Amino acid sequence: MNMERRTIYVLVFVSLLFFILVGYLTCFELFQKDRIVSNPYNRRQYEIEEKTLRGSIYDSRGKVLANSVVTDGVQKREYPYGPMYSHVIGYSSRKYGKSLIEAKFNNYLLGMDDSSAVLSIKDKLTGNAREGNDIYLTIDHELQEKAYNLLGDRKGAIVAMNPKTGEILAMVSKPDFNPDDSELEKNWSNMIDDEDAPFLTRATQGLYTPGSTYKVVIGAAAVENNLSDKIYEDKGTATIDGKKISNSGGKAYGKIDIKTAMAVSSNVVFATIGCELGEDNLKEIAQRVGLGASIPFDIPVSQSAFKYNRMSNADMAAVGIGQGKILVTPLHMALITSAIANDGVMMKPILVSRVERRSGIVLKRQKPSELYRIMSPETASHVKDMMVEVVESGTGKKAAVKGIKVAGKTGTAENELTARQKNKEHAWFIGFAPADDPQIAVAVILEYSGSTGGSAAAPIARDLISAWVK
Numbered sequence: 017m018n019m020e021r022r023t024i025y026v027l028v029f030v031s032l033l034f035f036i037l038v039g040y041l042t043c044f045e046l047f048q049k050d051r052i053v054s055n056p057y058n059r060r061q062y063e064i065e066e067k068t069l070r071g072s073i074y075d076s077r078g079k080v081l082a083n084s085v086v087t088d089g090v091q092k093r094e095y096p097y098g099p100m101y102s103h104v105i106g107y108s109s110r111k112y113g114k115s116l117i118e119a120k121f122n123n124y125l126l127g128m129d130d131s132s133a134v135l136s137i138k139d140k141l142t143g144n145a146r147e148g149n150d151i152y153l154t155i156d157h158e159l160q161e162k163a164y165n166l167l168g169d170r171k172g173a174i175v176a177m178n179p180k181t182g183e184i185l186a187m188v189s190k191p192d193f194n195p196d197d198s199e200l201e202k203n204w205s206n207m208i209d210d211e212d213a214p215f216l217t218r219a220t221q222g223l224y225t226p227g228s229t230y231k232v233v234i235g236a237a238a239v240e241n242n243l244s245d246k247i248y249e250d251k252g253t254a255t256i257d258g259k260k261i262s263n264s265g266g267k268a269y270g271k272i273d274i275k276t277a278m279a280v281s282s283n284v285v286f287a288t289i290g291c292e293l294g295e296d297n298l299k300e301i302a303q304r305v306g307l308g309a310s311i312p313f314d315i316p317v318s319q320s321a322f323k324y325n326r327m328s329n330a331d332m333a334a335v336g337i338g339q340g341k342i343l344v345t346p347l348h349m350a351l352i353t354s355a356i357a358n359d360g361v362m363m364k365p366i367l368v369s370r371v372e373r374r375s376g377i378v379l380k381r382q383k384p385s386e387l388y389r390i391m392s393p394e395t396a397s398h399v400k401d402m403m404v405e406v407v408e409s410g411t412g413k414k415a416a417v418k419g420i421k422v423a424g425k426t427g428t429a430e431n432e433l434t435a436r437q438k439n440k441e442h443a444w445f446i447g448f449a450p451a452d453d454p455q456i457a458v459a460v461i462l463e464y465s466g467s468t469g470g471s472a473a474a475p476i477a478r479d480l481i482s483a484w485v486k
Contacts (some may be wrong), residue, residue, distance in 0.1 A: 071125040071148030075157040099192040103217040107195035154183035171463040173219040173346040179354035179457040181384040182363030189218035223343040227429025230338030257330035261287040278402040279410030290336020314367040350459035353446040357454035360391040415474040421451040426469035439466030445473035
């Protein structure tokens, strides 16, 4: 009997091990296989890469932005425009792995996706070299080049997009780096230790205080809560819960409505509006525009934040002027701007338009789709009118383009350095044009520029808008 019992225990134990193994293999196949196979540091990919001509990456008009060439049997990745696309395409290195588009779409570029595997059977049968698939971006190279040159040597980011479709037209982050493999090898250690963080894609992963650009969100909430016709007394400064709120230069504007307050970027009025809206309304509209939520995109995006549990009056005043515990990415501000331009509908951002076989067969195509409806068309129209006034008669005059009606908002944001040093504010500008039929929406940020958004960031947006619309 004891022998039979021991035999049963052994059988139960062996069966348990068997089911654990089956469970692990099933879990691996369903949930982990693709992630591990496509991991850029997976050395098993090297065999595939050696036998596959990696696919090329093109702009929206078919200009080559990245391609592979074989010399003396060795494949090398080439980036014709050097650093210009380092924060869009990324790099592909045997030693350092891959990043951004090169990483996210690695399976397609190597022809490792299921569709390509079926379509490449002919290559295997005939003995022809395997070819990866090609990626077509929504980026327009001419506009990208314009944005790249406009940003120059300054730290910051520019995002330009089609507000009606969500397609990214240009996206630049600086400092940047040369993605060529030999340059990475030469400079890797220095770049990793560089306090300027050249590997940080500021357009999508940089988190910044939005400053007065957030007043477009507060303006929308004010319209929804019937505050748009109210007249406010602006004496240049106001004290709320012991916190002093001042306009730029302490300038007083007297009795003004919210449209004029937006145009002159009155901190006194918008801090007051923040308190009038109250905690619930401020939290609700922050959630509605996507703060605290993940943004689906073709490269990694940091999650914007609205870090409040309970809010004091001082907190509400700070939020009213885009300060306090709010952090946003330039991409997110471009999306909010686009939503205002697009009758309150925020479109899902798109960077990769399609994936194609060399034969022209389309394997994947991304179509425009709605991400959030952040406000009604009527509210969006009100905010649009305010933003037009900003450019026509307010702080955004330097964003004006002759013959084109531009809507915009400037921002000069305090940050972690401004409490200790002078002239370290971030300079922002967001805008779109033509205001009556928007074709482009832009977000520009200049890090620690010490300038106002109206003087430093607005002219960049103006030149970019002019180049695209004209």
